[in-house]
Amino acid sequence: MGVRLAFLPCCSLEPHRRNWTLFVIQDANGLRFSADDLARMLVGTGARSGPLYRQLSESLTELIERGELPQGAALPPERALAQALTVSRTTVVAAYQALREQGLLERRQGSGTRVSADRARETVSGLAGDHAASQFLNGPLATIDFATAALPSLDLVADVAAGLTRDDYLRLTGTHHGYHLRGLPALRERIARWYSDAGMPTAPEDILITSGAQQALELVARGCLQPGDGVVVEQPTYRGALEAFGRTGNRLRTVRIDDEGLDVIALEKLLATESPRLVYVQTAAHNPTGVVLSDDRRQRLTRLLDQHEVVLVDDTSLAGTSFDGRPSAPALTTHERLVTIGSMSKLFWGGLRLGWIRAVPQVVSRLAQVRGITDLGSSLVAQEVALRLMDHRDAAEAERRTALPTGLRTLTELLDRHLPDWTWREPQAGASLWVRLPQGDATHFAQIALRYGVALLPGAVFSADGSTDDHTRLPYSLPTATMSQGVTRLAQAWTDYLNRATVDVTLTSAVT
Template identity: 90%
Template structure:
């Protein structure tokens, strides 16, 4: 996506990624496409003046005929949502009745949650199901508990419920990293923690180094600050710390974002020797290091590393209740030195006066059951992984992957083509999945896709079976394209 003199201009591949999970699931293809584009326009993700790609380019990205795209564009022009401008192609028409905020335009991690459940098999999200103990603990709160919670304070705890901050601090300290309640800021999930870090640490033009691939929500948070993103690859042992060190020596980035405890989307756990070398970089380079430990507690070998990199004045650790317990709690935290916590609290106070005290009270009690939760995840996740990989081996034997060590998703490499185009075919077979490009700062991982395995076996079976059918269709289409191209040349 680039900015031209009249508005945003979207490439065909970028628009194809935004279209995943939108629109109708039945009817003529041109109508499905026009409905999907209309949905993006109405949500503000394609703001007025945005330039859409040419029909031929979009048809190739979506693996449909050019006639389908022409008909979809024409249907939206007839509804007044698109217009054809001489010399500038097809653009989203102005809408005097709709308030538009250009800053909202864009593909983002929340897209799959905006329109409710998909009328299909959802492989686009990798959220873990809630543990039963969440309901058990929440149901244990009594009227006296609520009275105590509501009568002792006005309800606004910008830094978080004191008892919860103290409990999280004690957990870090018990794990070997001395922590005080003043080092903890409770947030409404890890995503808000990332937004606070980005707004509190970065200015337009600042350099940020991220892993390749990485968590897409982090990419979005940093991009919104106008930062310049650079990447360092990961392998089966995690972040290539030697490559990071060379980049830090040659450049002067403001911030480095890593996931040492467990990596999303690959499930890799950073090797101990690399972890030690990474921690030492803070003493050698003036850089802020952000360690996102949202997946801590899902490691298959039972290792829990809440603060794997120790403590430092420029180290910021992000934690979350979402992966281990339940995303619906919307509870996360930042661990940093008190001065940094105070800065983030001031930034947070501009838009948010604190997270739900009821959710924090539930979280406080859930932390007493952390070992039980980790055991449940450690038992269930490898079973789901084994089910998924057996299905892939049976139905899609040419797909490849490195077995994860944690988390709830498998990072799969396609043997041919790219996932942005394949995702469109998969959707027609009733499976929504994300192309790997959305987990990359430069889109270079589009030969991968992420598949969740914390799903019921029946859902995994049906989903992989449909993916196999879609893959056969995709290969037939690309073979035809290659044959035609060869004949022309």
């Protein structure tokens, strides 16, 4: 059926405390969760069978026991939560009642239902709410896990790791105490040479090794931002970035993306009227849309560094997954206010937990000091494996370049067959398809999908303001049989969802 459109029109070392929580608001009596907020948090919790009210009560119990619903937190009214979860109000009433009988919830006059202060665990308010790591905490969320888009490991990771000998370990352990805050010198040198060979002169002093790209983001947020600083992000954007900037209490502004990537002209207009501290972009391969920034926009974005006092963070974690074989070291330039984030985990295997920051030496030194507050360095064994894997990047990219487009074709053919009204733009890289629902919203639909054994992430979690909830992200790096079964179940769930929506409209019309 062809391609279908889906898009709608530096650093301070002072430590910071988070004073703003994503998706949660603070009122005079404590935290207050909306129905949609709570619906997103409930994905992947509680029982998978039994009466719906019991599944809901066990899910809420789990969130309370984990401290994600803290003491005094206000829960949404029964009717609103029932609508968000696409269940009857009776189901929510029964679940709330069961938890009140257990002493976990209490009803306060004038303030609704709240988590009991007597039984709930104490928690730091900054930890309350939905998190990017939630789907990794308790194992698979459902029979078919479409909530994660992690790439499977390449066989060469095991081959390279198995090649380490006892002499290699003795050399690694016998010459140093084992703490390399900036990273294993040989790995920093190898990554610097990789950038230099691609035409971007880089020295080892420009590289800081991190425990994955997410830690790199956290370091940049803590080291370069203060509470209240303005941050510009793409719309939509990587979920982990929203959380990193949320934890430092920043004011988020958005700039849309289209099939050429970030709308740089819109960014220029925003920078001309406001003075954000930092701009976060993904030029190499965008998560969740798979868009690659065009060459023209890349040049315009680079020029903005000379025109505005802003820190530009270019997250290239998915570099090496583009379908057209473009160079995988796509740093924009070298500039005192440019920070580039890279990763081994996306291309090779998430279990490596190896990433890096490329910046001028002064910034690297400061971020290393920030890192030293909580972490004295990444595993040297993992870094030794990563060092050897750097010699296999071309082979790894070639393998991804074959497998990812094949998986994409499989997924889109399944969607054409079973969900022909769903729309998307063809990605150019990455491992996920950003799909637009023809009606309704993904937060509510995800609850129905979970009952059919498929876990989905609502598009709202990829947005600073929740406005992309008419989208969801579907991975295409899964086995064909898994994708086929998952899309078939999604089609059944979608029919159920539409039927429920029709009933709701009919009932509303009858009442009015």
